[in-house]
Amino acid sequence: MDVKEGNELKEFNMLYKEVDELYHRIALEIGLSDSAFFILYSIVEFGDGCLQKDIADHYFISRKTINSSIKNLESNGLIELKKGKRRDMHIYLTQAGQKFVEEKMMPVFELENGVFEEFTGEECRQLIQLTKKYVMLCREKIKETYHLSSEDL
Structure with missing residues (x-):
């Protein structure tokens, strides 16, 4: 098997995994699974009432994983689901969810914006x-x- 000489691919893969690990550590630090983190992140990004399928498609997370994490977030009182057209379920932050997002998720957006400002x-x-x-x-x-x-x- 031929593998390209040079370290570019190894370095790129390492950097990709390192960024993934950074977000994983943030999620752990604020008490969330990776998928729960991206669900709340998505609600901030797309707005209250976004759809489960939109989150799954945007972040390439299986719908089964999204559904499982949504149930956990719902049981923790951070989100609620409301039926839309057909089988669509819209995700909304509860009051506790809004407080959590403000305290725990907004600093992530501020951090990311700060990086891009550099x-x-x-x-x-x-x-x-x-x-x-x-x-x-x-x-x-x-x-x-x-x-x-x-x-x-």
Whole structure:
């Protein structure tokens, strides 16, 4: 088996996992599972009333995992579900959830914004452009290698 010489791929993979680990540590620090963290993060990002399927699709988390975490957040009194059209369930923060988000989640957004403020506008554009290119090329190579359709990815 040929593996590309050089450390770029190893370094990229390490950095990706390190960012993932940083968010995992934040979630643990504030008493949440990773999926519960991203559910609350999504509610802040998308607004109260977002859908379970939107969170699953946006963060590439299985709907089963999202559903399980939603039940835990609901039993902890942080969110409530309200029926929408057909089987759609909208997620809303309770009063306790709003307080939790304000105290525990908003500092994460402030931290992230602070990081991006350290970049120049050009650095931000390059980071996003190169990351998009990496994802696009990975998707193409995966489709070719595993004979998948666009709907599979």
